[in-house]
Amino acid sequence: MKIPFTDLETIESIITDVPTPFHLYDEKGIRNKARALNKAFSWNKGFKEYFAVKATPTPAILNILKEENCGLDCATQTELIMSHRLGFKDVMFSSNNTPAKEYAYAKEIGATINLDAYEMISFVEEMVGLPETVSLRYNPGGVFALGTDIMDNPEESKFGMTHQQILKGFEKLAKKGVQHFGLHSFLASNTVTNDYYPELAKQLFQLAVEIKEKTGVRLDFINLSGGVGVNYKPDEEANDIAKIGKGVQKVFQDILEPNGLGDVSIFTELGRFMLAPHGALITKVVHRKETYRHYVGVDASAVNLLRPAMYGSYHHITNLTNSNGKLEKVDVVGSLCENNDKFAKERSLEEARVGDILYIHDTGAHGFSMGYQYNGRLRSAEVLLQENGKYRLIRRAEKPEDYFATIEGFEF
Numbered sequence: 189m190k191i192p193f194t195d196l197e198t199i200e201s202i203i204t205d206v207p208t209p210f211h212l213y214d215e216k217g218i219r220n221k222a223r224a225l226n227k228a229f230s231w232n233k234g235f236k237e238y239f240a241v242k243a244t245p246t247p248a249i250l251n252i253l254k255e256e257n258c259g260l261d262c263a264t265q266t267e268l269i270m271s272h273r274l275g276f277k278d279v280m281f282s283s284n285n286t287p288a289k290e291y292a293y294a295k296e297i298g299a300t301i302n303l304d305a306y307e308m309i310s311f312v313e314e315m316v317g318l319p320e321t322v323s324l325r326y327n328p329g330g331v332f333a334l335g336t337d338i339m340d341n342p343e344e345s346k347f348g349m350t351h352q353q354i355l356k357g358f359e360k361l362a363k364k365g366v367q368h369f370g371l372h373s374f375l376a377s378n379t380v381t382n383d384y385y386p387e388l389a390k391q392l393f394q395l396a397v398e399i400k401e402k403t404g405v406r407l408d409f410i411n412l413s414g415g416v417g418v419n420y421k422p423d424e425e426a427n428d429i430a431k432i433g434k435g436v437q438k439v440f441q442d443i444l445e446p447n448g449l450g451d452v453s454i455f456t457e458l459g460r461f462m463l464a465p466h467g468a469l470i471t472k473v474v475h476r477k478e479t480y481r482h483y484v485g486v487d488a489s490a491v492n493l494l495r496p497a498m499y500g501s502y503h504h505i506t507n508l509t510n511s512n513g514k515l516e517k518v519d520v521v522g523s524l525c526e527n528n529d530k531f532a533k534e535r536s537l538e539e540a541r542v543g544d545i546l547y548i549h550d551t552g553a554h555g556f557s558m559g560y561q562y563n564g565r566l567r568s569a570e571v572l573l574q575e576n577g578k579y580r581l582i583r584r585a586e587k588p589e590d591y592f593a594t595i596e597g598f599e600f
């Protein structure tokens with residue numbers, strides 16, 4: 189079962205003020221999630237979540253996470269600028285294929301630089317000078333499996349450096365006077381299992397011991413990065429962060445503590461897990477169409493939520509206006525001149541009539557942020573449902589002026 193975090197009445201009152209479509213976020217859910225994560229890792233003294241800005245680059249949301257003791261993870265200068273202006277002190281720069289000026293800016297604002305490539309060690313040294321703290325991103329190659337389940341394919345991933353490069357890299361950094369060291373790895377995306385982090389941690393903890401033995405470098409932190417997923421589908425079970433935290437603690441006690449590395453800090457860079465369930469895309473049915481299939485046309489389109497069109501991702505849909513209506517099999521579509529502009533294909537949905545309000549679940553991460561402006565369809569508003577029950581507009585919808593603003597040589 190997928191249950192909306194709010195009700196029709198609340199959404200109808202927002203719509204009188206903010207027209208559909210818009211992304212709606214649940215402050216209470218976000219705070220509770222951050223607290224549950226911090227509690228699950230409270231056994232580790234230096235624990236810190238660096239929320240992946242790319243998932244939801246919206247200042248009002250980032251500020252909530254700041255109040256809940258989270259830092260931010262950035263991959264570009266623009267994200268770094270946002271983090272810095274919002275007053276974040278704990279900023280990770282986990283970028284790849286990075287221009288020198290972005291490293292310079294990261295260094296200037298005191299972000300922790302996480303190098304994606306062995307080659308970047310000398311690049312950063314030459315271009316901006318190595319900072320006091322450097323983290324290296326590991327890619328073990330092969331496949332990442334839990335038992336017999338293949339979760340992802342690191343061998344095909346452009347990210348990270350090989351086992352040999354990691355060892356050589358830390359040796360080189362130590363020789364060049366770097367004082368503090370971190371290890372980072374992201375091996376599987378959107379995992380719906382409590383075993384991903386513990387298995388990843390096991391591999392990284394073993395590597396940390398090997399790094400200490402072979403290079404003499406003692407890591408200050410190990411960054412488990414993102415990849416803990418959410419139950420997009422109604423038959424999936426949500427990850428249990430308390431269990432995940434315990435699983436990581438067990439391998440920490442088994443591997444790091446006996447090897448004199450019990451003071452290593454654990455970091456995470458979760459995006460999806462933190463935010464996805466606490467956002468929804470609210471859209472209205474504007475047309476019906478009957479041909480070889482039954483079509484429900486809504487006022488949102490793939491520009492507001494790209495995941496279904498891009499990855500074929502499932503996002504559950506609830507018809508808030510007709511939640512007990514009879515089920516029918518429909519395609520829920522936007523208005524782009526692209527046939528992949530479908531939020532659902534042959535989905536069993538409560539009968540959707542023109543004017544009904546649909547709630548598209550789990551859009552709080554990689555939802556608004558992946559938006560674009562194809563066909564001159566513009567980015568939507570974002571609204572925060574506050575803990576006190578009141579709502580607040582946190583980003584207005586784009587207007588045609590915004591679309592025309594960067595064009596040179598023409599006035600519209």
Ligand SMILES: *Cc1c(COP(=O)(O)O)cnc(C)c1O
Nearest residue numbers: 240282413414415457458459460
């Ligand atoms: C995208 C990303 C994350 C967040 O991933 P989620 O799947 O949203 O948790 C974390 N770290 C890095 C380096 C990323 O690129």
